[in-house]
Amino acid sequence: MKINFTHHQTAHCENGVVSNLMKHNGFDVSEPMVFGIGSGLLFCYIPFLKVNHAPAITYRVMPGQIFKRFAKRVGIKIKKEKFNKPQQAKNRLDQNLEKNNPVGLQVGVYNLVYFPDEYRFHFNAHNLIVYGKQNDDYLISDPVMETVTTLSTKELEKVRFAKGAFAPNGHMYYPIDFPKELEIKTAIVKGIKNTCRDMLAPVPIVGVKGIRYTAKLIRKWPTKKGIKVANHYLGQIVRMQEEIGTGGGGFRYIYAAFLQESSKALENNTLSELSKEMTEIGDLWRDFALEASRIYKNRSAKKDAYNNVASQLETIANKEEVFFKKLRKAI
Amino acid sequence: MNCILAVKTIRINMKKNDVPQDEGSLEKDNHKELCYAVNDKGEYTTIQSTGWKPKTIALDNALQEINERINKAKVKVLNGETSPIEYYMECHRMDISILASYVGKFQWQVKSHFKLKKFNSLSKKTLERYANVFEISIEQLKDINHEN
Numbered sequence: 001m002k003i004n005f006t007h008h009q010t011a012h013c014e015n016g017v018v019s020n021l022m023k024h025n026g027f028d029v030s031e032p033m034v035f036g037i038g039s040g041l042l043f044c045y046i047p048f049l050k051v052n053h054a055p056a057i058t059y060r061v062m063p064g065q066i067f068k069r070f071a072k073r074v075g076i077k078i079k080k081e082k083f084n085k086p087q088q089a090k091n092r093l094d095q096n097l098e099k100n101n102p103v104g105l106q107v108g109v110y111n112l113v114y115f116p117d118e119y120r121f122h123f124n125a126h127n128l129i130v131y132g133k134q135n136d137d138y139l140i141s142d143p144v145m146e147t148v149t150t151l152s153t154k155e156l157e158k159v160r161f162a163k164g165a166f167a168p169n170g171h172m173y174y175p176i177d178f179p180k181e182l183e184i185k186t187a188i189v190k191g192i193k194n195t196c197r198d199m200l201a202p203v204p205i206v207g208v209k210g211i212r213y214t215a216k217l218i219r220k221w222p223t224k225k226g227i228k229v230a231n232h233y234l235g236q237i238v239r240m241q242e243e244i245g246t247g248g249g250g251f252r253y254i255y256a257a258f259l260q261e262s263s264k265a266l267e268n269n270t271l272s273e274l275s276k277e278m279t280e281i282g283d284l285w286r287d288f289a290l291e292a293s294r295i296y297k298n299r300s301a302k303k304d305a306y307n308n309v310a311s312q313l314e315t316i317a318n319k320e321e322v323f324f325k326k327l328r329k330a331i
Numbered sequence: 332m333n334c335i336l337a338v339k340t341i342r343i344n345m346k347k348n349d350v351p352q353d354e355g356s357l358e359k360d361n362h363k364e365l366c367y368a369v370n371d372k373g374e375y376t377t378i379q380s381t382g383w384k385p386k387t388i389a390l391d392n393a394l395q396e397i398n399e400r401i402n403k404a405k406v407k408v409l410n411g412e413t414s415p416i417e418y419y420m421e422c423h424r425m426d427i428s429i430l431a432s433y434v435g436k437f438q439w440q441v442k443s444h445f446k447l448k449k450f451n452s453l454s455k456k457t458l459e460r461y462a463n464v465f466e467i468s469i470e471q472l473k474d475i476n477h478e479n
Contacts, residue, residue, distance in 0.1 A: 011365045011377070032367070032375070052393060053400075053426065110424070116362060118390055122429050146363060146379075163432040164425075232396055235389035242386040248350075253367035257375035279369060293385030296392055 002132035007141040011247030013127040016143020017104040036258030038066030039194035045205040054236035059250035063125035073187035077177035082169040089170030102131040106171035108162020124166040196328040215313035231296040249282030270330040351383040414450035
């Protein structure tokens with residue numbers, strides 16, 4: 001069986017799943033709108049957790065948060081299910097497909113066979129939509145891919161029950177109840193306020209303070225960890241910032257797109273100006289990535305180089321601090 | 332003054348035409364990712380990108396790092412310093428905590444299974460668990476040079 005579902009490619013998987021599911025249900029909500037209303041933007045240095053033997057840094061909120069907040073703010077209801085047994089998970093999925101209901105799934109990336117091999121790491125917070133089943137193959141709409149694809153029953157079970165940090169446990173979710181009209185305007189305001197609060201949080205590892213904290217660490221890495229490890233760590237930051245999904249500049253461009261769209265929805269010109277400013281900040285993040293890549297490309301950088309990229313990060317932190325204070329006032 | 336302004340306008344906005352189309356690791360798989368950029372009117376739009384050098388290098392380095400870890404583990408196994416479990420763990424891009432959750436053991440248990448003495452006394456059931464996770468036979472698990 002195959003549900004009549006239209007696939008749209010997006011930058012990020014979670015936004016994409018939500019946006020595509022909303023579109024399927026007759027609500028034209030763009031990816032940046034989902035991201036902004038769901039307060040997806042963040043910066044956080046996650047202590048004690050290592051990803052690929054390097055510190056974990058995230059440019060977005062915890063997996064699942066975007067959809068949760070988005071749903072609450074625009075007034076839709078979502079159903080979420082997790083499972084202990086793969087068989088149960090499969091049965092519930094099949095039931096939904098029979099009811100013509102495409103569902104979102106949280107999956108692990110490592111065993112996603114259609115992903116390029118280079119991108120297959122143990123990362124468990126990827127999202128995709130299943131929109132049908134033909135023989136033993138599930139029809140998959142993965143929002144970061146250009147076109148739709150398929151996974152066999154066994155392959156799907158494997159990615160749904162990947163293990164490690166953020167193990168999905170078959171996590172399945174879909175909207176069940178919609179209001180007549182979405183409360184977009186109030187939702188935008190709530191979304192922006194939340195992001196401002198996060199980015200300006202008085203927590204040393206979160207938001208603007210988190211960026212400064214990371215800059216401080218970068219200064220220490222070459223002497224404390226040695227050039228090789230320092231380069232590996234730096235590469236990891238750039239990958240978190242630019243790898244598939246962020247839309248460039250650690251989600252900053254998507255956020256700028258959201259502000260631009262919001263300025264029209266709220267008829268608020270300040271937001272349009274702030275959108276331009278966010279784009280500039282996005283460019284600074286790109287500059288930072290470029291400088292950092294020069295360091296780890298040569299593999300034998302001077303200590304000065306690390307201080308330089310750290311200073312770049314501090315500049316970004318200062319700009320973002322000013323930016324989010326302005327944004328808070330603008331709404 | 333003019334000069335400073337000119338520099339600034341280049342920096343402002345990731346323009347549509349500025350979205351990098353470097354040869355990326357994605358390109359050979361013919362996969363393009365979506366990026367957000369500003370068009371001539373200053374409006375946001377999406378555009379596909381084949382890749383960007385800074386992150387291609389970062390990814391290449393990460394993969395190289397993994398290969399180094401695999402080779403190191405291999406040498407250690409051949410020298411009898413660690414059990415093949417560590418080698419297969421590296422092959423699957425895992426660390427101890429990920430492997431532990433896949434085989435349903437504690438991290439200290441997995442770590443102890445790296446010791447040859449402990450590894451050689453593992454029950455068939457435990458060996459099977461590891462073999463299943465790595466998708467290999469028990470013979471291969473015991474001997475990394477074992478042919479299929």
